[in-house]
Structure formats: structure tokens, C-alpha cells
């Protein structure tokens with residue numbers, strides 16, 4: 258699983274926030290030298306893939322010894338990986354109990370997440386349009402181009418690649434707002450990681466009811482695939498155009514409309530996941 262929600266387009270940010278500085282676990286890994294860093298990163302990706310694939314199911318306890326044997330690495334990179342996954346919101350640590358995988362987003366958590374995004378992201382887009390410079394314009398154009406390329410992938414790869422693009426696009430705009438607090442707050446939601454996890458849960462038929470599962474599957478596909486009008490990309494292009502042409506009002510409105518439509522499209526996935534958990 259190559260899902261990577263981190264920002265690949267604007268690594269040279271004004272905020273000096275490289276990918277991994279956002280992450281406590283990996284910051285430690287970087288300090289302890291390149292070899293450890295690679296092992297730590299690989300272990301992190303492997304454990305994250307296990308969470309996504311439900312090899313470690315939502316709510317399931319994580320046994321560090323067993324994981325260490327299973328992955329053939331010592332406990333140190335396992336502990337580092339778990340600390341990073343904890344900051345991603347995929348693993349929770351409880352005193353005296355240890356680590357467990359977090360549950361999928363509840364309906365309320367999902368709703369709260371999108372209401373928060375509706376508060377901060379339209380403002381971020383407005384500020385981005387006011388502040389935009391040549392570098393920002395180039396980064397937006399590059400990201401839209403990557404999304405068009407992603408549409409050429411196969412079905413599942415396309416959804417994964419489009420989720421990655423979506424994460425980078427929204428992260429880029431919160432960064433371009435020039436407000437570091439807002440940027441951090443957005444990153445901390447890990448919203449695309451959670452959306453993708455809902456998609457995987459649905460795809461693995463872990464969400465109840467075949468009809469409902471198909472319905473949720475359709476939602477993701479219609480949103481991200483080319484056959485149905487490339488909706489996400491069209492909306493992103495409209496947002497990018499407003500920012501690039503320096504139209505703050507239009508950028509704000511387009512971002513609001515885009516998140517509102519995302520909320521309507523994805524909320525059945527959260528409802529279906531919650532229904533499964535209740536059973």
C-alpha cells in the first residue's frame with residue numbers, strides 16, 4: 258500500500274516543514290541516522306498497510322512482540338512506527354493497556370471533520386488567492402497535472418492516486434494561506450487518510466449490506482474516476498484557477514462548494530461503517 262498523504266509538491270515550504278518534521282516518530286528516526294531512518298520508515302509503512310488492510314482490524318490490540326517477529330525487526334522501529342501511527346490517528350495508546358488500532362470514523366467524527374474543513378479551507382483558499390506568487394502558481398498547476406495523470410491508472414490504483422492528489426492539493430492550499438496554525442490544524446485532521454480507510458473498509462466488504470456497499474463504492478468511483486465527469490478534478494481546477502488569477506472571492510466560494518459536495522458524497526460511507534460496527 259503506497260498511500261502517502263504527505264505533501265510531495267511543495268517540500269521547500271516557507272514554514273520549513275519537510276514531510277517528516279510533522280511527525281514526532283520520524284523526527285526521532287531522522288536524528289538517529291540514515292540507516293535507522295530507512296528501517297523506521299519501512300516499518301511504519303508496513304504497519305500502516307496492516308492497519309489499512311485490516312490485518313490489524315479497527316479496535317484490535319497490537320502486540321509489539323508478535324509484530325516484531327512478524328516483520329522481522331526489533332521492537333525499537335515497531336515502537337517508533339506505532340508512535341507515528343498514533344499521531345496519524347490510526348493507532349491509539351492507552352495507559353496500562355498498550356496500543357490498538359483506532360476505529361473507523363464515527364458519523365459524528367466524520368461530520369465534525371467536514372464542518373471543520375468548511376470553516377477553515379474556504380478562508381485558506383481566499384488567503385491563498387491574495388498571497389499567491391509564481392512558486393504557488395507553479396505548484397498548483399503541477400498538482401492538477403499529476404491528478405490528470407492519475408486518472409489513467411486502473412480502478413483501485415486510480416482511487417488511491419486520486420486520494421493522494423486530493424490530500425496534497427488541500428494541504429498545498431492551507432500552506433499557501435500563509436497561516437501556520439491553520440496549516441498545522443488541517444494536517445492534524447489526517448482527513449484523507451481517514452477517508453481512504455473508509456474506502457478500503459468498504460472495498461473489503463467490511464461494511465454491511467451488499468447494496469449499501471455497492472452504493473458506497475459508487476460514491477468513491479464517481480467522485481474520482483473519469484467516466485463520471487472527473488468531478489473532483491473539475492472542482493480542483495476551478496479552485497486552482499481562482500487562486501492563480503488572484504480572485505479571493507471566487508477561490509473561497511469554489512472551495513466551500515467543493516467541500517460541501519465532498520461531505521454529501523462521502524457521508525454515506527461513514528454511515529455504512531457505523532452501521533457495521535453497531536451489528
Ligand SMILES: [Zn+2]
Nearest residue numbers: 423427489515
Ligand atoms: Zn478535494
